[in-house]
Amino acid sequence: MILSQAKVGALRKDFPMLRNFLLMQGKRFCYLDSAATSFKPERVIEATSSYYREWNANTHRGDYDLAHLADRRYREARAKVASFLNASFEEVVFTSGDTEGMNAIAYGLCSTLNPGDEIVLSPAEHASNVLPWIVWAKAFSLKVVFAPLDEQGGVSVSNVEKAMTPKTKVLSFAHVSNVLGNVLDAKGMADLAHANGALLVLDGAQSVPHRKVDVAQLDCDFLAFSGHKMCGPSGIGVLYGRRKLLERIPPLLSGGGMNASFDTSCQVSYEELPFKFEAGTRNVAGAYGLSEAIDYLQSVGMDRIDAYERKLKKEVVEALKDIPGIVVYNPLSPCGIVDFNREGIFSQDEGTLLNHQGICVRSGLHCAKALTGFLPKSGTVRASFYLYNDRDDVAQFVGALREGGDPLDAYFA
Amino acid sequence: MPISLDPMIMREVIMDHYEHPRNKEEVDDPSYVSAHMNSASCIDDITVQVRLSGERIEDVKWHGTACAISSSATSIMSELVKGKTLSQAEKAMGAYLKMMRGEPYDASLLGEAEVFKNTNRQPSRIGCATIGWKGLFQAIGKGEGNKED
Numbered sequence: 222m223i224l225s226q227a228k229v230g231a232l233r234k235d236f237p238m239l240r241n242f243l244l245m246q247g248k249r250f251c252y253l254d255s256a257a258t259s260f261k262p263e264r265v266i267e268a269t270s271s272y273y274r275e276w277n278a279n280t281h282r283g284d285y286d287l288a289h290l291a292d293r294r295y296r297e298a299r300a301k302v303a304s305f306l307n308a309s310f311e312e313v314v315f316t317s318g319d320t321e322g323m324n325a326i327a328y329g330l331c332s333t334l335n336p337g338d339e340i341v342l343s344p345a346e347h348a349s350n351v352l353p354w355i356v357w358a359k360a361f362s363l364k365v366v367f368a369p370l371d372e373q374g375g376v377s378v379s380n381v382e383k384a385m386t387p388k389t390k391v392l393s394f395a396h397v398s399n400v401l402g403n404v405l406d407a408k409g410m411a412d413l414a415h416a417n418g419a420l421l422v423l424d425g426a427q428s429v430p431h432r433k434v435d436v437a438q439l440d441c442d443f444l445a446f447s448g449h450k451m452c453g454p455s456g457i458g459v460l461y462g463r464r465k466l467l468e469r470i471p472p473l474l475s476g477g478g479m480n481a482s483f484d485t486s487c488q489v490s491y492e493e494l495p496f497k498f499e500a501g502t503r504n505v506a507g508a509y510g511l512s513e514a515i516d517y518l519q520s521v522g523m524d525r526i527d528a529y530e531r532k533l534k535k536e537v538v539e540a541l542k543d544i545p546g547i548v549v550y551n552p553l554s555p556c557g558i559v560d561f562n563r564e565g566i567f568s569q570d571e572g573t574l575l576n577h578q579g580i581c582v583r584s585g586l587h588c589a590k591a592l593t594g595f596l597p598k599s600g601t602v603r604a605s606f607y608l609y610n611d612r613d614d615v616a617q618f619v620g621a622l623r624e625g626g627d628p629l630d631a632y633f634a
Numbered sequence: 635m636p637i638s639l640d641p642m643i644m645r646e647v648i649m650d651h652y653e654h655p656r657n658k659e660e661v662d663d664p665s666y667v668s669a670h671m672n673s674a675s676c677i678d679d680i681t682v683q684v685r686l687s688g689e690r691i692e693d694v695k696w697h698g699t700a701c702a703i704s705s706s707a708t709s710i711m712s713e714l715v716k717g718k719t720l721s722q723a724e725k726a727m728g729a730y731l732k733m734m735r736g737e738p739y740d741a742s743l744l745g746e747a748e749v750f751k752n753t754n755r756q757p758s759r760i761g762c763a764t765i766g767w768k769g770l771f772q773a774i775g776k777g778e779g780n781k782e783d
Binding site for chain 2 (some may be wrong): 567568569570573584585586598599600627628629631632633
């Protein structure tokens with residue numbers, strides 16, 4: 222069931238980055254920042270480029286065979302995403318990424334609420350699941366409330382319940398936190414929302430790439446995620462919304478392709494779903510690349526990927542216990558994210574030191590700038606694992622932390 | 635004062651200022667002007683506070699969290715410019731920036747700040763090595779602005 226190192230070795234061969242970028246600072250290149258962006262297998266790069274090489278036409282516009290071909294492939298890409306999420310075709314909107322999706326959801330929902338209505342977030346949220354709510358709440362005179370975190374820095378149903386009032390209309394949380402990797406009890410949160418006349422929005426940036434996400438099972442009302450974090454190309458993402466909700470809310474972006482008609486008396490009527498939410502020429506190449514990425518990940522198996530990442534994390538956390546001075550902030554969260562610091566060393570210095578050892582990690586606040594109540598104000602170091610990380614990566618990472626060194630090693634190299 | 639440019643010594647000086655920063659203190663005194671330096675590309679977070687007396691930099695204090703290079707560079711800067719006139723401090727910064735770019739510079743103006751000589755070989759750290767200096771002049775600029783009012 223678990224991915225073997227032989228299988229991972231074979232998978233690594235699929236990724237051109239792992240063939241082309243071999244050394245960093247003279248050391249073996251070790252990429253532990255897939256939570257920021259992931260590498261792409263050759264077949265995804267090939268699929269994305271094929272649009273430009275072989276079937277480059279605009280969609281929904283032409284009456285010629287080439288245009289019909291582009292339409293068909295774009296439609297098939299959407300169907301692939303719908304099947305991947307267990308959603309309906311018209312509930313899947315292609316966006317430029319998670320952030321655009323969250324903005325569209327926030328605008329759409331906020332515009333239907335009444336002054337004084339409340340939205341509940343958490344201090345652990347990424348900026349893309351905070352700022353759109355702050356901006357649109359202000360515009361529509363709504364209130365944004367932050368539910369307190371539990372001892373693991375996670376968002377619990379009981380804490381959210383305490384933060385809810387009769388005016389709460391929206392709950393919006395990361396399905397998996399990009400900093401601490403805590404996994405939300407999404408179904409429990411959906412039940413809580415629905416029992417109280419509210420909706421549940423999920424930020425799926427760190428969940429959809431790493432585990433099976435079934436929107437019917439989770440019972441969420443909206444979900445947003447990005448392609449580039451799941452072996453897909455840049456500039457493409459998905460917004461999922463329950464059909465009756467998408468019918469009810471206005472689109473954020475307007476223009477060509479999403480209107481059925483308009484005239485000089487300023488009457489506008491919208492296209493049917495999902496096109497109402499897809500203004501302008503779309504990232505057709507990106508959508509096609511994303512559907513190829515879904516095929517790729519499914520060929521490995523989302524459950525196997527999830528199990529593998531958790532296994533690697535467990536091994537890393539266990540090994541780090543023996544290294545004096547290393548503090549791990551999220552040893553228990555079931556994912557591939559390890560969030561840590563070396564005592565007395567500024568997180569960005571540690572990141573620079575690891576770069577000197579050939580290792581890519583991310584330092585700082587990770588865009589969760591309200592999490593500073595729970596984590597050090599000066600930030601943390603985040604290492605994240607994905608299906609193409611192997612035991613050599615784990616050994617190199619643990620070895621580098623064990624060896625230590627001072628942050629000026631790189632400066633004086 | 636001439637300093638040794640032996641890499642071991644340079645390194646020790648930088649670590650010394652990182653571990654024992656000089657003039658690192660938050661000042662609550664209206665006679666100081668402050669500048670908050672919050673880089674968009676890193677997580678350094680430094681506030682520089684300056685007290686001017688006419689053309690002279692009477693005192694420089696700083697506080698915040700930053701990487702080893704930023705912290706030590708700001709600490710060294712604070713000692714270097716204290717007591718200097720604005721014009722002398724500007725000349726020192728000019729020499730420092732030339733050193734950052736690998737251009738010929740007047741070492742006599744820099745004192746201990748010369749330990750950052752290597753920055754021209756690691757351009758990504760130029761921001762670190764200059765954040766304190768930029769904060770200093772931003773604060774001074776505010777002070778000048780207030781005077782004109």
